[in-house]
Amino acid sequence: MKAVSLIRLGEKEEKLKERLPNIEFVFTSGVDEIADQDKKDLDILFGVGKLTEDFLEECPNLKWIAWYATGVEKLPLDYLQRRNIILTNNKGAHEVQMSEFIIGYILADYKNMRTSFKNQINRHYNSRLTGKNLKGQSIMFLGTGSIAQRTAQLAKAFGVRIIGVNTTGKQVDNFDETYNMEEVEQVIGYADIVINTLPQTTKTTHLLSKRHFELMKDTALFINVGRGSVVKNEVIIEVLQNKIIRHAYLDVFENEPLSQDSKFYDIDNISITAHISGNNTEYSDEVTDIFIDNLKSFLNKDGTIENEVDISKGY
Template identity: 35%
Template structure:
């Protein structure tokens, strides 16, 4: 009996051939191939998710058993309905770790060496050598989120002889972090940090985690970097902290509303770096992603189980 693997995007022929070799009964189809005659009852797996599919696949009697998210974050997916209908979920956690680490290292080095100020001064032909310069090794860097991205960053910083302080759910020890603390210690640790980097997924516990109260206790010279989720930050509170110079600098790759509206006042601040959600852009993405999917597909076809990047639907990660 033919079953469908429905994907939001196409993948190279070599990967589709691997799927056929693993399970000849599974037929790969992309969203743009769907027509009025498409049999939704045959969809057993999706690669990615579209909200348009919810009324077709998250219903009683649906054949859907597994969703492979294309991203690491799954906060935009209908998790409660997945749980209701027994749909398993896996994500792309880890694929973007090196890319996001490279992005963060670029920011850290440019900020510590005064490159951002130099670039702004260049626009005005202003020769201004009087800028704050720091050795990266002297900075207390707080990494909020010690998963694969956080570990990759901490390992790279360790190479540069920098100490990384980690924040995770319960304060468990993680390789390459000199210290780790539970999330409830965030405000206390943020008071002492020169740099605070958010890499957390979005959950009920992390929505607007970075708010006025937190920004108020941070050093006035501190840098805040967000490559996690936009909604983890109270954007209005962050903006006001930057305007009032209660916070030194922010580098933001994700936002509550994307794209960031052209008239939003964050664009006008000189102590902000805005990048358009590109920190996770990864060369050779298909190959890295398919390594996760194909391994899971083999286990699914043989035993009905998953082996990689399984998401706990209740916790959202």
């Protein structure tokens, strides 16, 4: 069996070879480096890269794509479904890093760290600057997957109320209450902090309209670490420019990267990070370990592959 990488993994390449000596591994830096014979022979693709239908047509034996990212919206999902190609992602590998980022965003906002930094730059010493307690606040998560669950677990220590919104309204550990997607407008006004962790699908694209932000508290903090496509650029820009909500921490945008002349840079009640909330030094180790476990299950045909994507749903 042949497994071809779409990224180089450094010392982890030897780890894969040692742990799985019966697999023929071919390591590349992307589809352009994959030899024609390897395309014909490969059974597994792993990593991340630009995968098109035309390329996949050249891989007649492909059975499984182990995607080293969470979002799969850029893959030709309909094509994968027609060919019954298994698709797994890295769900869970980001939950520690991203939950820490979210808590960091919240604390930085509630403790006025941005203002303190501006004061430092301006050589202004203001000992009257006063932060706000998290205790007693309400946090609403749009999406109750692994990232939201981990963050909810951490946030509970601060004495906050946790509200979740998911597809069915099913109850989730560490959430005080949950609602389904159709109830968003009825409950979004309860939250002091609204956090989007949803993946990009046909149902979540442009899910949030100006009306949703108008229904939020005018003191609300909005955090987006899911996908920028959940709200149109022009909508979130208008919302922030008109102070419909108090502030936003945005790690993702509808179009990335932001251009230097992006209007987002001119808004004063926004804090921007450059799609970095999932970046961490341990990431490739964690994802490779998941891949190794899945590969063993795949070879044994025991049906216990972790993080298999429901292609019909897109996550």
